[in-house]
Amino acid sequence: MSATTAAIPDDMQNVSGYMAEAMSPNEEPFREPLILGNPSMHDVSRKIIDIIEGKVTGKYLATLAVTATLAIWGIICTGYTIVTGIGVWGLNNPVAWGWDITDFVFWIGIGHAGTLISAILFLFRQKWRTAINRSAEAMTIFAVICALLMVLMHTGRPWFAYWLFPYPNQMLMWINFRSPLVWDVFAVNTYFTVSLLFWFTGLVPDFATARNMVKNSVAKKIYHFFSLGWTGSTRHWHIYELAYLIFAAISTPLVLSVHSVVSFDFATSVIPGWHTTIFPPYFVAGAIFSGFAMVMTLLIIAREILNLKDFITLKHLDNMSKIILATGMMVGYAYSMELFIAWYSKNTYEWATFYNRLTGDYAWAYWTMVSCNVISPQIFWFKKMRRTIPVMFIMSIFVNIGMWFERFTIIATSLHHDYLPSSWGYYSPTWVEISIFIGTFGIFLTLFLLFAKFVPMIAIAEIKGVMPNAQPHHHEESH
């Protein structure tokens, strides 16, 4: 099979028909180009495959060493927790969820931008997504892996965590479908599976390109395996695009459902500060907000390190900044509405909880959240700021911090002062749970670095579709 496909010039193979049709050449002059430098299609392939083929740089190795160390340290701390008990964390009686579930919700939230970019923006024909969707999707998968680790580890007996799945067993026990945690299991696993398949589907043509272009025979074999016998035939393209479209359609509701379901963990409870109907949209907005911030952080680094400035342009970053601004205001609205309703409801417990958030032991967390999530993104009203890399980078970090604190505020401050003052307490993390959280960053970044090195990190096929060359044009026009 590879013999036949090898005959087709690699740069001709992957011109995406469907995507090319989606383009309207009339828009061209009014829009900023999505790819800078006007490269030829071969150049595009070469440049992206070169990341895979090129020599491993010292900078890359050093970064990998650091992230892998963090990941291993996190895994060691995870093992320590499993062996000793989650008592090594700082959780206690009123606050039985702390950093663990905060981290879980944080990572699930991070994942959302990937799905949004790959599915919803695809359906809305947002062409600018092509340069960033691959890495955003990869980020989704890695973030969900981290989230799954956190949710597994937070149980007292993780070796029995499989009981959360409905499977026939000798105990004749079925799971409790009334529990939002069961909904979580379904939501997150569906999300992970769909995201993985969607990502892989998009990768098939690019794996074929890699298969064709890499010199190393082992690598060639591996890419050959993953390219599933892709020949670039019209029939392949037809099936591929149909599949891609269907996946996009399946993934779209997931963007809304996963974080809505995660928010049900809190919204369906009876604890003041959790028991709120605003949570599903608020969580979804927050997830997209934090996800885009994380995409921004990673891509700003990647375009610097991997020299992808032509593909990931300021226009992309500008668009993402706008989304951050919009979703940031949505969460800001949610914060104020929560507060208003708590006051307006005249519910003693509800108001006490929110008053405690503003002024209590964890007020610092609340105000960190408000400053990072609501106040600081306002800077993106200015176009200049949306195009200044350092500003965007710092902002994206701020948003990530702010969104982590949002979850912490919701989880810990609601729990530490609930109904009976006699049971009130204070929670602070131990070095173990901090290490595990840092470890998840290590795992996330390590996987991302490996991804950047071994997988075409920009959708080659798709990006060719948004190049001027892919549009109908006269032969006289330069390639």
Added chain:
Amino acid sequence: MPSSVPSRKNYFKSSEIFLNPNAIKNTNGGEFESLPMNDEKSLFDNGVSRRSFMAVLSGSMALVAASCRRPDHKLVPYVKSVEYQIPGIPNYYTTVFQHKNAAHGLLIRSSDGHPTKIDGNDLHPISKGKSSAFAQATLVNLYDPDRMNRAKINGGDSTVNNALSHIKGAVLSSIQDGKSVRILIDEHCSPTFSKLISEIEGKFPLIKFVVLPSVFADGSAEAMLKTTGYDGEILPNLSLANTIVSVDNDFLGTDKFAVYHTANFSQNRKPEAGKAVMNMLIAAESTLTLTGANADKRMLLSPAETDAFVLGILKEIIAAKGSALIGSDVESAVANVQTTPNSQFAAKELLKAGDKAIVMVGAHRSVAANAAAYAINTLLGSIGSGKIIDPNAAIPNSNCKYPAVKELREELKAGKIGAVIFANTNPEYTADRELNNLLKKTPNRFSWSLYKDETASIASVYIPTTHYIETWGDAIAPGGIVSIQQPIIAPVNPTSQSVQELCLNLAKLLDETFLPEITGYYDYLRANYKSNFPDKQSWEKTLSDGIIAGLPASVSVNLSHSSAGLAQALGMKEEMKFDGLIGCVSLSYSLGDGYYSNNSWLLELADPITKMTWDNVAVMNSATAVLSNVKQGDIIAVAGNHGSVEVPAYILPGMADGVVGLALGFGRTSSGNVANGVGDSAYKLFGANESIGYYPIKVEKTGKISVLAATQNHNTIDDDREIIKETTLAELAANTENSSGIIELPISLVDNYTYKGHRWAMTIDLSACTGCNACVIACQSENNIPNVGKKDTANGREMHWLRMDRYFSRTSEGEESVEVSFQPMFCQHCENAPCENVCPVAATTHSPEGLNEMTYNRCVGTKYCLNNCPYKVRRFNWFNYHKHDAEPSNLLYNPDVTMRMRGVMEKCTFCVQRINHAKFHAKDQGRSQVVDGEVVTACQQACPASAIYFGNINDKTSKVVESRKTVRGYRVLEELNVRPSVTYLEKVRNREAKSEMSVHHG
């Protein structure tokens, strides 16, 4: 063979055997015969093929490699059953706990031969079936692995016999030198031991027993002695009292008879709308005690004002009643006393109640105050047969303890003592430094003690003694009821002997002619009661009942006072002139005097007032703290005239200005791994002839800060959450509503579940509850609840299924005028439980009988249920807390309750094991329903206040249904529609006006 026993049914394993009974003979007859295989061919049936040979060969080699079989050991079957012992069914035995000189009748559950739970004996007049947290927790000490299991001579291991002959030698040589031998014993109330003591003292004139209490409180007995000539105290019966004025008398807290007092006091604290009657407690004190916390009117006095306060009441009473009953000498003695609004108020209330009123002054306070109380009670008419203070209820061995110890001091100083034996006394820890130094100068020092304690370390010979549950003895209670103390288990440490046994054996060693017919203390005890119980049957009946019916030994005292003596006693006021801060040293609520301190149950039991565990604290109000420049948790050095202690500061409202409270019982250095180094010992503040009371102190910051392991933190809430509800008697009387006891459920979209059969529910009467913590330990003991240690308690990980919540409310009378309310809080077994629907694996579910059940095996440990519990009563096992239980402490646990591993959630089960026992029992008797009162939860059984009702609310005649038919009933957080099964009854304070509630807790 089946054929030889025709009546027996034949059971067969497979149809093969059924069809062909001979087939069984063809098998190889091994124990585990394999069922016939499908091919029905043995491997070698048709000769050995090459393939099958290789298969068998390789299989054998694999087996040889894989199976390192353990050597065979024959199991010894349980063929000889113990009489009365059915495996799995616990037996109950009575015994008696001598808490100093207070006899406390106990009923002990013995599971498969080892005691697993202590409760009160309901036939005993003092315990009335109830028990204190302290008495229950002594079970831990029984199985304490830190108890020394060898006798020691000069630090080396020895046998008891060698050790005793060593002591004998020293005693003999002392006697030959003409020097005396003193045996220092603790307070006790055993008539047989008293008899043995007098026999030994009679036989050996130079040997004398001296009672050396850890804590002296002679004020009351001395006042009695001066006034009436009777050297001792009388136990008041508070069930007869309508008005109680308690002056620095913590009769509900640290008192030895607190269980008895609580039962009698709380009995009259359950008013209803129809019959709004209850007693009134007026407490005047300087520190916040449990008694003050339960008072209807609490008066904060500085320690120096106490005498004047009581004398002021006396003056008022004399003014109203005349002095005819007590003589005119007394009138002149109080002539110069200034009355205050407080004493006028107290006098007014006392006079209202007439002979149903009593003034109780702390036994550690001045003779004058105690004598004044006697005079007041005499004038009120509350002393006399059948009255509150009944001369028949004299407390045994309650005489003044100082004189004997003073004499000992003199003898020691004079060098008259040749040898001293510390018999379950620990002066190195409890006594003042002067006495310690004197004792250390004695040439021969021997220690007989439960633990190798501080005093054992200064003794040349140490012999371990038995725990009271392992010991034969007897005890007499006020009123003359005698109980036999029977051992429930053979000594866990076989080398240990009781102090009585050791005394007897030593005497017999010293002189063979001493009681030649007696071989052991049991013989001696039995002989002492021979006339009462000549035969085995009556003796066993006595042991089974736990009290000796029809044997009220005469303990009646003649209380005829002399006016002159009374007047003289009234002059014996305390010298209290303080320039600076005042240290108030009292017994610890949890640890008492510290004898049983090596006890994790007690150390982790939150102090009812401060909620502190695992530490001693210097308690002071915020004004005192500001004055001393001290903050909460600062470790401060509290220096008295004789020593200093380092403890963290704890800021508590309700303390008198300038008073710093310290508890005894902490700071053990040679007790065991649990208690050593926990807190600091306030005994160090005592000088010669000083004990609990008030001393001038200085406070200095050390610069160190302690993490306070309190189970409740300081938080102020200003909102209107109605968790504790309080009312006043006046309001209750004005209430004309009626309650059917039926709880109106809100409209629901789905049908409410109907409970057929049983439906369990509980009622807690907050008005009767005094916050004594007995239920907390009862629950811990019954349900195998682990302790978590100081660090985890500080982090809010205490495991108690039942916690005692404490709330403060301020009255309008000023900053320090606080009121305290207690609320036992545990799983409310909600009908609509928020924990149940969130568990992903259905590990917590609702039973058809209304219980919220926890299936530990199924629990994965998501902790979601805990988060979603509005009461936060679920407890998570953060670690494997039971993993490090050393033998024999594993015998402590109730075999009917599962031990929980780490990673699972647990909580109150309403003692489901007891419910099931009762249900099985009912089923055995052919009943489908349990009779009311058949199920008694552990907390209910222990509660001295009888504030807990439990039962089946489908049984409309049950007590628990009855208890809900009151306007006082409410359910905590009812508004969440979780429908708790626990009903709380509002706390009622006996007063006119509505209390101003601004609740906070701290």
